[in-house]
Amino acid sequence: MSLLVVGSVALDSVQTPFGSTADALGGSAVFFAVAGCLLHPVQMVGVVGHDYPIDRLERMARRGIDLAGVERVRGESFRWKGKYSYDLQNRETLETRLGVFAEFQPRIPAQFRDARYVFLGNIDPELQLGVLDQIRAPELVACDTMNYWIQSRRDVLLRLLRRVQVLMVNDAEARQLSGDWNIYRAARWILGHGPRYVVVKQGEYGAVLVGANGVFYVPAFPLEQVFDPTGAGDAFAGGFMGHVARTGDLSSDNLRRAMVVGSAMGSFAVERFSVDRFDTLSAEELGERVRSFGELVRFDIQPYAVEPV
């Protein structure tokens, strides 16, 4: 029941009102892996330059991340520099240096090609399709994308969607892709183009899972301190897919649970800079947070009968 992630392995320099980082671990594959590996071993595919702090990656590896698919090539690693507004609602990209990521051609090692659960991080949909061509018989493929690909690679993205079971996007992306500002109509549009489920991430509010048979909403965990929103979506995906791989259960009830585990992971991601929170995150802390989501939405109103007054 192996779990594979393909995505960026980056060095992030992030400024928030609470401090800043320089060349810290980042990238979709990294955030996914540090969250997912708490639940299930993760196979990681990506590319780094020779300047990458490989010791930090190797420390991650010891927690159950197989780095056999992470190529090291001559050149600079992918670097992203960004700055968040005082309320963390908006971010500005200050600099993007693609480095070796510009020529990334994901090669799936032979021993990863039987992966059952696959997460395609936000890269060119052409490359995402190329990954699927190398996987024998995936049971559940989830993928992310972004405004840039929706605009510039729309046709390829639509071809990709036909081979994806779960699309995970934020609300702006769902709106852009479908051309509909109503989130639920947008989700239905997406369901008509391939995926069986859509996860629409709504940042500080929560995330919604839409399938043919229903809608499930999980609020964001109430946090009084948010340090750095970077990577929350990928940590969410890591928790979601980690739970799916761990249980091997694709029922819609189990995907609801995966949403909650994903939200818990997203909430941990933003409590520290970079992937720092996952250095110490314990199974007990994860279990406690997951349970507290139950309390967050608990009410007993069924059946609710209103007699005429």
Next chain:
Amino acid sequence: MSLLVVGSVALDSVQTPFGSTADALGGSAVFFAVAGCLLHPVQMVGVVGHDYPIDRLERMARRGIDLAGVERVRGESFRWKGKYSYDLQNRETLETRLGVFAEFQPRIPAQFRDARYVFLGNIDPELQLGVLDQIRAPELVACDTMNYWIQSRRDVLLRLLRRVQVLMVNDAEARQLSGDWNIYRAARWILGHGPRYVVVKQGEYGAVLVGANGVFYVPAFPLEQVFDPTGAGDAFAGGFMGHVARTGDLSSDNLRRAMVVGSAMGSFAVERFSVDRFDTLSAEELGERVRSFGELVRFDIQPYAVEPV
């Protein structure tokens, strides 16, 4: 266990991408009352001019709204004209004519002064305080306010808060009032200034109840068609307070139920223009929607134990 609302009784002219209304029933007291009266009789206090379509108010009255506190005075009724953006996310006020509302001095009829449950719609906090001075021993007072009063009547508003048990505001108002952009810190600040509970309304996302002992989140009902967001917050308040008055139960578990009933009412309000949806809303429809909130957030993940992988 009487339920009293004091607020505006207006004539709204609203433009949305789906059509427009002219001089339709509106105002905080009206939206509150049409929702609340499905659950419990409502006593209404407000003011209208002689041009108000009193037949429409009288039709409302037949559903359990006591209009003894609605004064008719010489002059024009309060009129508001607004326009929503294509995605209903923003609205622009095109015209406000206060008319007789400018001189509104709420006078609580003798037979309303024993009200147990009181909702103070969004009016000058000085007037809201004046209302409380006329009520003998209210058990639960909830109130709304807005950016204008937070800025121009801050001191009076803070005095009012000491006599209010539930403050219901949207997220921007909670941030402005507390000076803190984090919703949960903002809520805690408000709890430190009088209220036992804060309801932070987040529009299309949902609403959160924060008290000393916990946080409860209810998502907005997933709607594929939203016609007119006007009045959703007051209909929410009507559902919330109607449920409280109906049950007479101020436990935090029951306030969670009140949140769900409030959200259901808010979701009905936006399905049609003005208060039109409430003309036909049945107890069965309300019960069904309330139950569907249970399905929207249902998951069974407790206890969630993560064994090390």
